[in-house]
Amino acid sequence: MSNETSTKVAKLATRMAISSRDEEDILKDKYSKLGAKVTAVNIGGNITESIHKILESALVASKRNGLIREEHLHEGAVIGATRDALMQVCNRANGQNVGGKIGVARMGEHVSVCIFLSIGLLHLDEVVIGIGHRSLPL
Known part of the structure; x- marks a missing residue:
C-alpha cells in the first residue's frame, strides 16, 4: 500500500459523505x-x-459495517480521524445548526473520515467539508 492508497481512500470517504441515501x-x-x-x-x-x-456515529457505523474491529487501535484510528475532520469544520460551523453526513472508507491499513455539512444561516446555506486520515494495523 502506498501514498496513492491513502489518497484513494480519502476520495472514497468524500464520495460517501456527499452521496444520497439511494x-x-x-x-x-x-x-x-x-x-x-x-x-x-x-x-x-x-x-x-x-x-x-458525531464521534460515536462514525465509530458505530465503522464497526457495524466491518471497516474496523472492536479493539483499541482500530477504534482510536476512527475517533482520531473523525476528530481531525471535526476540527476542520468546527470553526466555520461553531454554534450553528448543521445537517450533513459522515463518510468513512478503509482500504488495507488506511482509513479516512470525511464530514460534509450544510450550515444554516438564515436563508443562506454555507457548505463545509473536513477530512481526517489514520493508518492502522491489518
Missing part, C-alpha cells in the same frame, strides 16, 4: 470490488452540542 448501497458494492469498505451516516443539530454524537 447511492450508498450502490457505492458500497462498487467500492467492495476495489477492495475497500465504506459506510456513511447522516448527522445534524448544533455542531457544538453534537461533537460526542
Whole structure:
C-alpha cells in the first residue's frame, strides 16, 4: 500500500459523505470490488452540542459495517480521524445548526473520515467539508 492508497481512500470517504441515501448501497458494492469498505451516516443539530454524537456515529457505523474491529487501535484510528475532520469544520460551523453526513472508507491499513455539512444561516446555506486520515494495523 502506498501514498496513492491513502489518497484513494480519502476520495472514497468524500464520495460517501456527499452521496444520497439511494447511492450508498450502490457505492458500497462498487467500492467492495476495489477492495475497500465504506459506510456513511447522516448527522445534524448544533455542531457544538453534537461533537460526542458525531464521534460515536462514525465509530458505530465503522464497526457495524466491518471497516474496523472492536479493539483499541482500530477504534482510536476512527475517533482520531473523525476528530481531525471535526476540527476542520468546527470553526466555520461553531454554534450553528448543521445537517450533513459522515463518510468513512478503509482500504488495507488506511482509513479516512470525511464530514460534509450544510450550515444554516438564515436563508443562506454555507457548505463545509473536513477530512481526517489514520493508518492502522491489518
